[in-house]
Amino acid sequence: MAVYQDDFPIVSAEKLSDTVFDFKVSCPQLASDAFPGQFIHVICSAEKLLRRPISICEIDKTNSTIRFVFEQRGEGTRLLSGKKAGDTLNILGPLGKGFTALYAYDSAVVVGGGIGVPPLLEVAKSFNGACDAILGFRNSEAAILIDDFFDVCGDVSVTTDDGSLGTHGFVTDVLRKRLENDPPQVIAACGPTIMLKNVAALAKMYNVDCYVSLEERMGCGVGACLVCACRTRDENGDIKHSHVCSDGPVFNAEEVAF
Amino acid sequence: MSADLSVNIAGVEFKNPVITASGTFGFGEEYNKFYSISLLGGISCKGTTLYPREGNPPVRIAETPMGILNSVGLQNPGVDEFIDRHLPFLSQHDAVIIANIAGSTEDEYVEAVRRLNGTCVDMVELNISCPNVKEGGVAFGTKPESVEKITSAVKKVCEQPLMVKLTPNVTDITETALAAEAAGADAVSLINTLTGMRIDIKTGRPVLHNNIGGMSGPAVFPVALRMVWQVANKVSIPVVGMGGISTWQNAVEMLLAGASAIQVGTACFNDVFAPLKIIDGLRKYLDENGYSSVSELTGGVEIW
Structure with missing residues (x-):
């Protein structure tokens, strides 16, 4: 490449x-x-x-x-x-490795929090309408790209921490209901680590595949300097350090040791 | 006719004096996507230990004015995987292969270096200056007696020319340089990173999870230049200079200070082509100033 x-x-x-x-x-x-x-x-x-x-x-x-x-x-x-x-x-x-694993699925839900929302737009577009979005923000002033997601998604749910726009609460509140009623084939998530951890836990609970995009302070960006370490599990379940720039930023949520 | 860029260091022929520095260039695979690594004089590989190491928890990097702090903590796949998985790739290219070896004990250093015997590694750089691991590393590099002891132990088993990489975190770097020379080092390289720290004032915690880290980048260049000049005036083995070199002008200064070759590290994070730009700039500088060989620059500074 x-x-x-x-x-x-x-x-x-x-x-x-x-x-x-x-x-x-x-x-x-x-x-x-x-x-x-x-x-x-x-x-x-x-x-x-x-x-x-x-x-x-x-x-x-x-x-x-x-x-x-x-x-x-x-x-x-x-x-x-x-x-x-x-x-x-x-x-x-x-x-980095993008959300290419999602090409194997026909429909998805993207879950974004704050500045984690933008990378999910291109992911959503790639499903040609067979994708819904759950987007969370601190408040209405921090809400971004909502119209862009409406243009390419079937359904868009917005949550805010203070209730100033959309549903008062977190993306995981909306995701939980969605998983109970109409689970998607796959979830793609990007946002704060605590949000990703909770999304990954819900996905596991409802047995839905989930991919998350991680962030870490970075040096070279190409996999040579090894500074952007993140904790993942190897095939034996042992914790190891992978690197966000070259092994990610997108990981199967099952691999990530949050 | 264009000036001769080749240099000979401890019997190893480099087609130009620009080497990528350990820890910033992996094992060459990543940057070979941008240009052929055969254009480089040499590659000093990621610091390698006898056994694999997972390194320090993140955060591992912090920015400083024209510099960075890192605390990777020698994450590496171990010497066997280096030999099996990475050396075959490097051996297909025409750059001098320098294995950078670190360890927690003298025995680990000796065994890791012994395993390089019979491989296509051209040179060994002994890393006794890593500031980011709790045991070993810099502990071997700060006292002349311990530098001498580990250098001579490794030298006994090392088939390749041995270059000892020195830490700047000492009172007088010429003492450790002389100790390495006395113990049989074929060359010295300097400087490794300067120990530093940043604190996040929002959390009151150090930015780096390791609390402290090693500083590199343009900000350290004057310190590195001074140390190379001091060491080159004391030892009779070749000196490979590094620390903040990001332009060909920096490289010329480092050679004039007494370096026979230079290493480029952090500069690649800003510009992946930095080593090639330095090679081109050196060539033009030599031609424009009537030098026939780059080695004519080495130690050419005229002191006031």
Whole structure:
């Protein structure tokens, strides 16, 4: 699988909320090769040595663009958020193993929390309507991409921690009901670790396959430096350190030792 | 005619003086997707121990101004898997293969190095300077007596030229360099990372799960350059310089300070092509300044 490092022009840079930004970059090679759930490793500024890993939100093969949505968390992403359409970004990618295991299923439910929501959009699209979404946010101000999911999903449920939008509660409350009444073939989840842990536990309880996308502080992004370790289980059930950049970011939830 | 980039270190011929540094380049497979690793002078492989190690729990990396801290803790598949799974790939390419060997005890070092005998490994880099493991590693590297003891024990069984990688976390690095030389080291490489720390003020906890880690990147370059210069003035074996090299200009400085070759590490995280850009830049610099060989730069600094 080909992987690239190059400068690519930003074609649009929008703000989705106070801290969340939505960029589209023209990069024909990446757009033709990327899979849902893969990520790009971006130089935020010449002032920052380390790249920032950001999941791919949409792959537009027709217009040769990659869309990514990121949260401003620290100095690096703050500098990145200052970029405008017409600026170039140095991108390394596409990287990691995406949600390709989902190709074996006909229908899915995607479960996203906060900034974990964006990578699930391309996953949802790949099911051509045979996918429902359960999206959770802190509050209505933090809600992002809901219309995008309505465009490609059968059903979209939204939860907020404070009840200011959609159902008052967590994504797992909605997921539990769904699993009781109409279990999907597979679940794809991305979000805070505690959410993933709870989603994985529910999936196991209802005997539904589940894939989760993990996050960890990253160095090289290509599997060489081994800093982005995450705890997984090997075939004997023993705990080992896998690496988010090369073994993931998407893992079968059964393998992850939360 | 273009300048000769080749260097000979302890009898090992490198086609250029740019080596990728241990721990940043795996066993070469990952970066071979971007360019042929045969373009490199050499590859110093991920630090390898006698038995597999899982390394430290995450978080293992923290950013610092123009640098990073890491605390991987020598996660590696063990020397047998290195030989069985990774060496065959490396041997298909035309870069000097340097095995970087670490351990918790002298016996582990000796046995791991012994298992490399008869393999296609061209050179052994003795890692007695890893700051991220509780036992061994840097414990062998901070006192001249222990450097001498482990170097001579390994030298007895090592078929390949032996390069000892030195820690900068000492009062006087020339003492440990001289100890390695006295014990039979064929070369020294320096510097390994500088011990550092960051604290997350939101949680009051260190960013790294290991609390402390090893600092690398452009921020450490002046320290590395100074140490290479000091060591090169004391020892008569070749010195391989590293620590924060990210440009060809840094490489020229390191060679002028006394290095015979250089290693590039953290720079690859920012730019996967950094080692190739350094090779190209070196070549142009030599040609433009009338040098016939890169080795003419080594130790060429004119001190005030």
